[in-house]
Amino acid sequence: MEPLDLLVIGGGITGLGVARLAARNGLSIAVLERADLASGASSASSHMLHGGLRYLEHGRIGLVHEALRERAAVSRMAPGLAKPTRFLVPLYRGGRVPPWKLRLGLWLYDALATGSGFERHGWLGARAARALEPALEPRGLRGAGLYADAVMDDARLAVAVARDAARHGAQVHTWTEVTGARPATGGAVVLTARDRVEGGERSFVARAVVIAAGPWTDQVRALLARGLSPGRPEPAPLLRPSRGTHLVYPRLTEENGLLLIAGSDGRAFFVVPFAGRSLVGTTEVEVPSPPPPEAFRPTLEEVRYLSSELARALPAAAGQRPLAACAGVRPLLRGAQAVGRAPREHRVLADGPLVTVAGGKYTTFRVMARDALALAARRLGRGRWEPDDDDAPLPEPFETRVGATALAAHAAREEFARRLEDVMRRRTALWLEEDRGRAAAPAAAEAMARTLGWDESRTQDEIRSYDEALREEESLLHRALEAR
Numbered sequence: 001m002e003p004l005d006l007l008v009i010g011g012g013i014t015g016l017g018v019a020r021l022a023a024r025n026g027l028s029i030a031v032l033e034r035a036d037l038a039s040g041a042s043s044a045s046s047h048m049l050h051g052g053l054r055y056l057e058h059g060r061i062g063l064v065h066e067a068l069r070e071r072a073a074v075s076r077m078a079p080g081l082a083k084p085t086r087f088l089v090p091l092y093r094g095g096r097v098p099p100w101k102l103r104l105g106l107w108l109y110d111a112l113a114t115g116s117g118f119e120r121h122g123w124l125g126a127r128a129a130r131a132l133e134p135a136l137e138p139r140g141l142r143g144a145g146l147y148a149d150a151v152m153d154d155a156r157l158a159v160a161v162a163r164d165a166a167r168h169g170a171q172v173h174t175w176t177e178v179t180g181a182r183p184a185t186g187g188a189v190v191l192t193a194r195d196r197v198e199g200g201e202r203s204f205v206a207r208a209v210v211i212a213a214g215p216w217t218d219q220v221r222a223l224l225a226r227g228l229s230p231g232r233p234e235p236a237p238l239l240r241p242s243r244g245t246h247l248v249y250p251r252l253t254e255e256n257g258l259l260l261i262a263g264s265d266g267r268a269f270f271v272v273p274f275a276g277r278s279l280v281g282t283t284e285v286e287v288p289s290p291p292p293p294e295a296f297r298p299t300l301e302e303v304r305y306l307s308s309e310l311a312r313a314l315p316a317a318a319g320q321r322p323l324a325a326c327a328g329v330r331p332l333l334r335g336a337q338a339v340g341r342a343p344r345e346h347r348v349l350a351d352g353p354l355v356t357v358a359g360g361k362y363t364t365f366r367v368m369a370r371d372a373l374a375l376a377a378r379r380l381g382r383g384r385w386e387p388d389d390d391d392a393p394l395p396e397p398f399e400t401r402v403g404a405t406a407l408a409a410h411a412a413r414e415e416f417a418r419r420l421e422d423v424m425r426r427r428t429a430l431w432l433e434e435d436r437g438r439a440a441a442p443a444a445a446e447a448m449a450r451t452l453g454w455d456e457s458r459t460q461d462e463i464r465s466y467d468e469a470l471r472e473e474e475s476l477l478h479r480a481l482e483a484r
């Protein structure tokens with residue numbers, strides 16, 4: 001078997017960014033993803049392409065500057081999937097953040113984003129703030145800062161990056177889990193992988209492997225080390241992951257996002273307008289590395305924390321029920337700080353044919369890809385290689401008004417979807433419908449069945465498994481909110 005130049009483990013935004021850049025620069029490459037594209041952290045984000053105003057509080061000027069540059073570039077590349085959005089930061093008497101500090105932060109944020117084309121910051125009195133967002137708690141309101149960031153569709157943006165990679169020759173294998181590694185002749189690596197939908201095992205050979213496994217990075221590094229250098233001690237863990245939970249509400253604000261300070265612990269959290277809904281989050285709970293399956297589930301405490309902080313900031317929301325609760329695990333780099341202050345920077349490191357890219361943010365995925373490829377290029381004998389990385393537009397997203405049948409067929413044909421949940425949750429916003437997409441699910445499943453050749457029992461299994469996942473989520477919300 002002729003080796004590929006590169007294999008990428010992980011089809012989140014990091015691995016897909018590497019695949020896109022490598023393919024656009026003529027390397028032969030395949031991505032192996034254990035579940036669906038963006039099914040890990042890359043569909044659990046707060047949906048912001050941002051510099052991170054709050055990271056200025058932690059003095060992370062370099063990171064914020066780089067991320068603001070990327071915010072502008074990625075917004076240009078995917079205008080249908082990332083939209084400039086205004087955020088209000090309401091300030092209250094006796095609040096943790098004094099007005100001078102917010103003014104300084106907003107000024108610095110603009111200065112670091114000079115030339116990006118995003119609206120500059122502003123300042124509103126209490127009355128003007130309430131005119132813009134009437135749901136804000138009026139008592140003690142002093143006014144609000146105003147700034148702009150981009151709100152993106154994280155899962156569909158990752159799919160667009162995958163389509164761009166595939167258009168330039170990358171192979172993209174979803175539901176394909178890497179289960180082992182062994183050395184091959186000439187310093188190459190054989191990865192064995194299991195197809196988790198159809199069953200069966202396949203082998204892939206490449207001259208170098210990029211590990212982009214997000215929160216599972218330590219686990220995948222240990223797996224590969226066991227296969228490639230048996231008897232050697234396992235690599236030291238790189239990550240200190242943390243879970244972040246969001247609640248999804250019917251629309252809570254006019255059209256703006258909100259950056260709020262939690263009354264109970266002074267943490268920043270957001271209300272982000274997305275797909276006609278409001279995402280409210282997030283929490284920050286340290287989990288072990290590698291994270292056990294329960295680390296990906298929101299807890300009752302997190303749901304209660306977010307709903308009560310929301311009710312404090314927007315009293316009218318107190319009676320609203322969230323539609324959904326979802327959690328993801330941030331692949332944060334290990335550091336001495338508490339998780340809330342853990343570095344959001346990334347790190348790349350090489351060990352023989354393996355290159356690991358760990359940490360980082362969604363927003364900076366192109367920087368991570370460049371750094372990972374620079375290391376891989378040395379292994380491929382290209383020395384100091386500068387890959388060409390322009391801001392060429394990503395493939396346009398498919399028109400969402402065409403209905404579930406057409407969307408599902410397109411997702412199965414062109415967007416690497418292999419399960420019904422891939423379509424409902426990560427190719428469309430059907431999971432955010434009032435009925436959570438239950439009415440549309442059979443038509444979507446039938447369309448996938450026709451495209452992928454499923455029989456009736458497989459089609460029914462897919463519908464049942466989507467419904468079971470919804471029930472589990474709804475039961476958690478019920479327990480958190482009813483049984484208080």
Ligand SMILES: Cc1cc2nc3c(=O)[nH]c(=O)nc-3n(C[C@H](O)[C@H](O)[C@H](O)COP(=O)(O)OP(=O)(O)OC[C@H]3O[C@@H](n4cnc5c(N)ncnc54)[C@H](O)[C@@H]3O)c2cc1C
Nearest residue numbers: 010012013014034040041042045046048178214244362363
């Ligand atoms: C709650 C939360 C909020 C966030 N908000 C923002 C935000 O607003 N803006 C921002 O810029 N960033 C944000 N982030 C950070 C951002 O989402 C992540 O940094 C980014 O998505 C990580 O992408 P990744 O590809 O490295 O990891 P992932 O998306 O997790 O991808 C890793 C992939 O590896 C696969 N994998 C694991 N093991 C194997 C194996 N053995 N074989 C094959 N595949 C395997 C997994 O299935 C997974 O899909 C947030 C993160 C969280 C959790």
